[in-house]
Amino acid sequence: MAGVAEQGDTAWPDSAWVRTAGSPPMWPQPQGDIETGTVVVGGGFTGLSAALHLAEQGQSVTVLEAADPGWGASGRNGGQVIPGLKADPDALEAHFGPEWGPRVVRTVGAAADDLFELLSRHGIACQARQSGWLQPAHCSRAMAAVRQRADQWRRRGVDARVLDGDEVRDLLGCAPGVYVGGWLDPRGGSVHPLALARGLAQAAAGAGAVIHGRAPVARVHREGGHWRAETPGGRVRAQRLLFATNGYTDGLWPSLRRSVVPVFSQQIATAPLPPELRERILPQGHVVSDTRRLMRYFRLDDEGRLLMGGRGPFRDRVGPGDTDALNREACRLFPDVAGIPLETTWAGRVAMTADHLPHLHALGNDAYAAMGYNGRGVAMAVTLGRILADLVAGTPARDLDFPVTPVRPLRLHALRRPAIAALTTWYRLLDRRDERSRSSVEADLAQP
C-alpha cells in the first residue's frame, strides 16, 4: 500500500469534521533551502504536539505535512478523548515491570486530563468537553472484564463507575437489551478533532514553530552530520529528525513502516437529530466505544449529528455503498434514527502494532519516532508528542514519562492484508457468538 506522499491523494475527505470546521488555514509550501533544529515529518497530533512543546522550549522546529495539518487520522477520528490504553493498568504494570510499569500507567492515565489542560492553557477552541467516556459491554464475559478495568482504575484513584444494563440504556438512550452493562470513566470526553489539529498547528506556529503544508517528504538522508528532508518544493537541513506519520507511515524509513499495520476505520454521520431525539440519545454528552472485538464507537457532535464508526473496507476512500453494516447497527441501537438521512461517510488509517501498544523509538543519529496508537491516539498522540519533544530537547531516556523501545518490524508484514481480512472475519464470528450466547442466557433467565 502506497503512503500518502507516494500516492499523492491529499484532498480532504468529506467528513462531518471537514464540513463543520470552516475553511482550512493556508500553510505555506516549503521553498528552497531551509535550516532548522528539528524537522518533523507528519502534521497530526503527534507531530504538532512535538512541535508545540519544542517551540515552547525555545527550540527551532519545522513541520512537513504531506497534505495539510490534521489531514490524516487526527482530523478524521471520532473525537473521543479516552485515557489509558487498550491494555488494563495491571497488565501494563506486568508488561513494563516494576520500574516503568507504574510510570507508564500514570502517563497514559493522565493523557486525557493533560489534553484538556493543554487546550485551556492555549485557548484552543475545539468544542472540548470532559463529560466522560462510556464503555458498554456486549456480553457477560466482556462485563466481567469491564468490572475489573473499572476496579483497577479505582484502585489508582479514578472515580470510575460500574453501570448495570438499565443505567447504560438510560445514559445511551438506546434500545433495551443491546448492552448488559458497562463502565464510565469521568476523565474522558470529546473534541472536534480537526479543530483540535488546526488549533495545535496555530499554537505551535504562535510559539515559533514553522509549519508547512503540501510538503510530502520524498527522501531523508544524512549529509555532513545533518539530516536532509527533501520535498518537491524545498529541502530542509536539520540536526534532528522526527517521524510522526502513524497509520500513514510510508517507505522513508523501511523498518518503521514494517513496525505498524494500517487498518481502516470508517464513520457515518447522520443529519442533525431533531430536538426530541437529542434529549433522549446520549443526553449527558458521553462518548462511547463498546467492548466488541470489532468495536463500534459513537457520539453526537455539537450540532446533534449521530456519528458512528467501526472497521471499514481496506481503502482510504469510502462511499454510501460501504455503510450498510454501520447503518444497520445505528438503527438497531437507536431505532428512532432509522428515518434520519445520512449526511456523509469517511475513513482513515489506524496504526496497529504487534503488542497493541504505542511506541517511542530512538532510531540513531538523532532520529526519533512515535506511533502505533491502535485507535487510541486522540489523547495519547498529544502526550507522546510532548514526550518526543522532551527526548529531543535532551531529557535522558531513563527520565522520560514513557520508555524508548527498539523498532520491531513485524514478521510477515507483507502478508498483513490477507491476515487482517482473515482476522476480521474471525472476530466478526466471535462477536456474533458472544451476542448469541448473551441472548440464550437471557432467554434462559426469562424462563419461569
Ligand SMILES: Cc1cc2nc3c(=O)[nH]c(=O)nc-3n(C[C@H](O)[C@H](O)[C@H](O)COP(=O)(O)OP(=O)(O)OC[C@H]3O[C@@H](n4cnc5c(N)ncnc54)[C@H](O)[C@@H]3O)c2cc1C
Ligand atoms: C476513523 C478513525 C477514528 C478514530 N477514532 C479515535 C477516537 O475516537 N479516539 C482516539 O483516541 N483515537 C481515535 N483514532 C486514532 C487517532 O485518530 C490516531 O491515533 C491519531 O490521530 C494519530 O495521530 P498522528 O499524528 O500520530 O497521525 P496522523 O494524524 O495520521 O498524522 C500522520 C500524518 O503524517 C503525514 N505523512 C505521512 N507520510 C508523510 C511524508 N512522507 N511526508 C510528509 N507527511 C507525511 C500524513 O499526511 C498524516 O497527516 C481514530 C482513527 C481513525 C482513522
